[in-house]
Amino acid sequence: xxxxxxxxxxxxxxxxxxxxxxxxxxxxxxxxxxxxxxxxxxxxxxxxxxxxxxxxxxxxxxxxxxxxxxxxxxxxxxxxxxxxxxxxxxxxxxxxxxxxxxxxxxxxxxxxxxxxxxxxxxxxxxxxxxxxxxxxxxxxxxxxxxxxxxxxxxxxxxxxxxxxxxxxxxxxxxxxxxxxxxxxxxxxxxxxxxxxxxxxxxxxxxxxxxxxxxxxxxxxxxxxxxxxxxxxxxxxxxxxxxxxxxxxxxxxxxxxxxxxxxxxxxxxxxxxxxxxxxxxxxxxxxxxxxxxxxxxxxxxxxxxxxxxxxxxxxxxxxxxxxxxxxxxxxxxxxxxxxxxxxxxxxxxxxxxxxxxxxxxxxxxxxxxxxxxxxxxxxxxxxxxxxxxxxxxxxxxxxxxxxxxxxxxx
Amino acid sequence: xxxxxxxxxxxxxxxxxxxxxxxxxxxxxxxxxxxxxxxxxxxxxxxxxxxxxxxxxxxxxxxxxxxxxxxxxxxxxxxxxxxxxxxxxxxxxxxxxxxxxxxxxxxxxxxxxxxxxxxxxxxxxxxxxxxxxxxxxxxxxxxxxxxxxxxxxxxxxxxxxxxxxxxxxxxxxxxxxxxxxxxxxxxxxxxxxxxxxxxxxxxxxxxxxxxxxxxxxxxxxxxxxxxxxxxxxxxxxxxxxxxxxxxxxxxxxxxxxxxxxxxxxxxxxxxxxxxxxxxxxxxxxxxxxxxxxxxxxxxxxxxxxxxxxxxxxxxxxxxxxxxxxxxxxxxxxxxxxxxxxxxxxxxxxxxxx
Numbered sequence: 001x002x003x004x005x006x007x008x009x010x011x012x013x014x015x016x017x018x019x020x021x022x023x024x025x026x027x028x029x030x031x032x033x034x035x036x037x038x039x040x041x042x043x044x045x046x047x048x049x050x051x052x053x054x055x056x057x058x059x060x061x062x063x064x065x066x067x068x069x070x071x072x073x074x075x076x077x078x079x080x081x082x083x084x085x086x087x088x089x090x091x092x093x094x095x096x097x098x099x100x101x102x103x104x105x106x107x108x109x110x111x112x113x114x115x116x117x118x119x120x121x122x123x124x125x126x127x128x129x130x131x132x133x134x135x136x137x138x139x140x141x142x143x144x145x146x147x148x149x150x151x152x153x154x155x156x157x158x159x160x161x162x163x164x165x166x167x168x169x170x171x172x173x174x175x176x177x178x179x180x181x182x183x184x185x186x187x188x189x190x191x192x193x194x195x196x197x198x199x200x201x202x203x204x205x206x207x208x209x210x211x212x213x214x215x216x217x218x219x220x221x222x223x224x225x226x227x228x229x230x231x232x233x234x235x236x237x238x239x240x241x242x243x244x245x246x247x248x249x250x251x252x253x254x255x256x257x258x259x260x261x262x263x264x265x266x267x268x269x270x271x272x273x274x275x276x277x278x279x280x281x282x283x284x285x286x287x288x289x290x291x292x293x294x295x296x297x298x299x300x301x302x303x304x305x306x307x308x309x310x311x312x313x314x315x316x317x318x319x320x321x322x323x324x325x326x327x328x329x330x331x332x333x334x335x336x337x338x339x340x341x342x343x344x345x346x347x348x349x350x351x352x353x354x355x356x357x358x359x360x361x362x363x364x365x366x367x368x369x370x371x372x373x374x375x376x377x378x379x380x381x382x383x384x385x386x387x388x389x390x391x392x393x394x395x396x397x398x399x400x401x402x403x404x405x406x407x408x409x
Numbered sequence: 410x411x412x413x414x415x416x417x418x419x420x421x422x423x424x425x426x427x428x429x430x431x432x433x434x435x436x437x438x439x440x441x442x443x444x445x446x447x448x449x450x451x452x453x454x455x456x457x458x459x460x461x462x463x464x465x466x467x468x469x470x471x472x473x474x475x476x477x478x479x480x481x482x483x484x485x486x487x488x489x490x491x492x493x494x495x496x497x498x499x500x501x502x503x504x505x506x507x508x509x510x511x512x513x514x515x516x517x518x519x520x521x522x523x524x525x526x527x528x529x530x531x532x533x534x535x536x537x538x539x540x541x542x543x544x545x546x547x548x549x550x551x552x553x554x555x556x557x558x559x560x561x562x563x564x565x566x567x568x569x570x571x572x573x574x575x576x577x578x579x580x581x582x583x584x585x586x587x588x589x590x591x592x593x594x595x596x597x598x599x600x601x602x603x604x605x606x607x608x609x610x611x612x613x614x615x616x617x618x619x620x621x622x623x624x625x626x627x628x629x630x631x632x633x634x635x636x637x638x639x640x641x642x643x644x645x646x647x648x649x650x651x652x653x654x655x656x657x658x659x660x661x662x663x664x665x666x667x668x669x670x671x672x673x674x675x676x677x678x679x680x681x682x683x684x685x686x687x688x689x690x691x692x693x694x695x696x697x698x699x700x701x702x703x704x705x706x707x708x709x710x711x712x713x714x715x716x717x718x719x720x721x722x723x724x725x726x727x728x729x730x731x732x733x734x735x736x737x738x739x740x741x742x743x744x745x746x747x748x749x750x751x752x753x754x755x756x757x758x759x760x761x762x
Contacts, residue, residue: 271762285762288754295757299680299701306412306679313414328672402671403664408648408656 011063013078021082025089032058038094045381046219046358049132049174051096056103056129065127068104073111073119074127080255080312091261092268099171102126102133104256106179109196109249113237118198122177134172134201136180136223137246139165144397146181147191147243151225153182155232160184160197162205162228168391172208172221176201181242196242198234205229213387215380217358254326255315257392258308259333263301266340270294273347273374284347297340304332324405327398334388334395341382351375412686413470420474426451427478434482441486441558441595449513454492462500463508469493469623469688473630473681480634483731483738485594487518487555489631494519494624495563501616502575503609519624520550520562520578520599521617528700528747528755530618533573535601537566544576544608546583546601552745556597557587564599564606565617575613576606592737619691622699625746626684629706632742633677636710639717639735640674643667646721663720670716673709680705697759700752707749710739 013021037051059065067083069075078086091097098104107126110118125131142149151164162182172178178199185193201208205228211220237245274285274294284290311325345352354370361369361376369376389395416424430451434444448454456471458464465471472493479488491510495517499506509515526532535548546566553562562578584600610616647658647667657663684702687695714736718725725732743749 275762288757291757292753295753295760296704298760299704299753299756300676302683302698302701303676303680303705306683307676309412310414310679310682313412317415319415323675328675331668332672332676396665399665399668400661402668403658406644406667406671407658407664 011076013076013082016082018081018085021078022085022089025086026093028062028064029089029093029095033093033095037096040094040363041096042094043361043376044358045215045377045384046217047097047099047171052099053129053132055096056098059098060128065098065129066103066107069107070111073107073123080315084255084260084308084312087256088261088264092265099129099132099175101135101171101175101179102131102177105135105249106133106198109179109236109245110198112248113196113245115233117233118236122198131177132171132175134169134175134178134221134223136166136169136172136178136199138168140167144394147194149181149183149194151180151182153184153195153197153230155184156229158232159229160232160235162197162199162225162230164225166223166225168211169208169221169223170219172201172223173210173218178223179236181246184239184242191243193240194242194246195239196236196245197230198236199228199230203228203230213384215358215383216355217380217384219384251326255308255311255329257326257333258304258329259337259388260301260305260308263304263333263336263340266337266344267294267298267301269374269378270340270344270347273344273378276372276374277347277349277351279349290347293343297336297343300332300336300339304329304336307332324402327393327401330392331395331398331402337385337388338382341378341385344378345382348372348375348378352379356380412682413689414682416470416474420471423456423471424474424478427453427475428481431478431482431484434484441555444484444486445513445516445558448486448488448492449511453488454496454513455507455511457492457496458500458507458511462504463511469497469627470685472623473627473685476627476631477634477637480631480738481638483592483635483638483734485555487558489624489627490518490553490555491516493627494620497623498563498575498613498616498620501619502613514560516558516560517563517577518553518555518559518561519617519620520553520564521621522550522552522746523548524551526747528751530621531573531614533565533567535564535566537568537574537576537606539569540603540605544606545603546576546578546606547603548601550599550601552596553599554590554594554596554745556585556599557595562599563609564601565613566606568611570611572612573614573617574611575609575617577609578604578606582606590741592734592741594738594741618696621746622696623688625699625703625752626681626688628742628745629677629684629702630681632706632710632739633674633681635735635738635742636674636677636706636713639714639732639739640670642732642735643670643717643720657720666716666720670713673712677706677709694759697756700756700759703746704749704752704756707739707743707752711743711749714739 056065063076066075067078071077110122137146139149139151153160153162178201180197180199181194182197183193184195187193205226207224209222210218211222212218213220275283277284351372352375356376452465453475455464456467457469460466476489498519523534535546537544537546546564560580564576564578565573566576568574583604585597587597590596647663650657680702684698687698717732718736721732724730
């Protein structure tokens with residue numbers, strides 16, 4: 001087995017013990033991640049594009065920017081455990097969070113269903129971070145009921161003409177392309193008339209409007225399409241097969257919504273904050289009532305992480321039972337993020353009250369912050385993470401899915 | 410992610426055998442003594458013993474697989490107390506005694522818990538004093554599950570030098586106050602008043618703590634079995650009971666409750682695997698993980714059992730219908746070793762800060 005860290009050297013990871021792999025990732029981060037960037041990312045909650053692009057490029061040089069892709073398209077050939085180890089290490093070290101829309105969502109779809117021309121044009125630019133992607137799925141009247149989407153694409157010669165609206169489009173304001181689910185037919189079941197399409201966001205007729213979320217930040221957008229002419233070669237796979245492709249794409253990532261890495265980061269930060277907060281002169285971390293509540297949540301995280309390990313081991317052994325595993329991981333994972341966020345905010349007491357506008361703080365801290373420096377972003381993150389239990393199929397929909405596998409209909 | 414998840418072929422065989430035995434046993438009406446002889450015959454009492462102690466060279470994973478199956482059927486014989494807790498204590502302190510345990514000839518139970526211990530194994534008020542060639546003990550041990558079946562007790566007591574020793578007290582030597590837990594499992598308190606005892610080890614706290622950590626995890630596995638049946642009964646009920654002209658499983662409020670029960674059941678299975686992993690690794694986090702395991706399963710069991718009753722409606726609170734029996738045993742599990750609250754506090758004292 002080659003363990004060379006030289007670029008372009010093919011490394012066989014398949015037999016590498018997990019701890020060895022973890023060390024390899026840590027070494028890479030230590031050698032490549034600038035300190036100021038790590039400091040910035042540990043206190044940020046929305047992505048900062050220049051860092052994302054730079055770090056994606058850095059990982060790409062090493063062959064590590066697309067862990068979920070097939071090896072023939074540049075994937076590193078990691079096991080599922082290794083992918084989880086990588087995710088955890090980069091998150092906890094404060095590496096910029098890679099933008100998932102290109103690297104983990106549309107990339108694998110193009111690998112599987114794209115034409116040769118689509119592969120040749122898009123895959124290298126996704127891998128390197130040169131082109132950033134947004135996901136155009138949700139619409140004002142198609143949220144959890146995604147298949148009700150109405151944004152229309154009508155064939156006109158060698159183009160499609162797209163009209164309609166997408167919403168909750170993360171990162172659209174600084175992305176170059178968007179992948180879309182569009183309605184190409186009203187025949188039959190609503191799922192059967194949907195196509196998967198790639199659209200250059202600089203095409204005339206596209207308007208992007210920011211949606212400011214309750215944390216005061218800007219990550220979400222509305223995207224409007226007014227007679228947008230899209231070359232027909234930008235259709236992925238066959239017309240009216242988009243729903244199937246989208247479903248498969250989500251199944252590929254079935255264990256990656258568990259949020260365990262975020263829980264670990266939150267637990268660490270709660271403990272740091274609780275050491276600094278003094279209640280009548282005594283550190284909060286020494287208060288037995290607070291300690292018990294922290295312990296209770298840490299126990300929940302331990303059990304949840306063990307579920308993730310179980311599922312990963314079962315997946316690697318090729319056992320995919322009828323159990324609605326992704327829904328379990330999503331429900332529990334997102335709800336734990338919110339509960340931990342609430343405890344973190346509580347640990348700050350009044351020091352959690354000041355508003356920290358992200359744009360004023362993320363590149364360098366001001367000389368005179370309104371509150372404790374370790375309070376940065378806690379309330380904003382708490383606010384923004386309300387979205388976790390809503391997106392990706394709300395937790396109520398996930399519970400419907402779980403019950404659906406358990407009950408007769 | 411090195412945690413062992415998938416059972417070996419051999420473990421699947423044991424599991425299937427234990428499942429069949431439990432299903433048949435539910436109808437047989439055999440008493441605990443007769444069941445015990447069968448445990449010995451099936452090899453379940455020696456499953457975790459090393460080969461040189463006359464065992465099958467397995468470990469606590471194997472115990473957990475059997476315990477879960479016994480839990481499904483609410484088998485009352487104290488399998489975990491003997492084949493795990495007492496066995497692990499003796500393995501560390503007096504392994505020559507284990508052949509008689511494996512054969513079913515001796516049925517020792519650890520008598521360690523005392524009122525006010527709060528789940529902390531180092532809190533022992535029972536006193537041991539040397540007396541002639543041997544020792545005498547004074548104190549009261551409580552909540553000993555399966556006590557009426559025991560042929561002897563392994564009793565912890567503080568010696569004059571302040572250490573915690575382990576002593577053997579023959580059944581009948583102390584005063585055993587027998588009673589039933591509210592889940593109808595036979596139990597007892599052992600009252601020691603200058604009761605003669607034989608010294609097993611003068612410095613036994615580490616071995617006792619390890620044995621109790623094993624008990625936390627394997628009893629949790631048993632509770633997962635108990636919970637599993639409560640869940641399956643409820644699921645089946647939602648799939649058959651009709652109200653307002655439809656299956657009650659078609660009501661979304663009930664569907665979501667069932668989904669939450671399923672999540673809790675799955676989290677419990679996972680945390681048991683993590684607890685077993687911690688026992689086998691025996692690293693510095695072992696006791697914390699064992700406590701975490703007990704807490705998670707106890708709280709999940711309370712929820713699943715209680716909601717199991719709720720979703721059944723009136724039939725759920727009747728003695729005739731089994732879901733309430735499972736709830737009772739889950740609550741009893743939650744209350745042992747100081748209760749889940751005390752174990753959260755123990756974990757809080759051990760967690761990394």
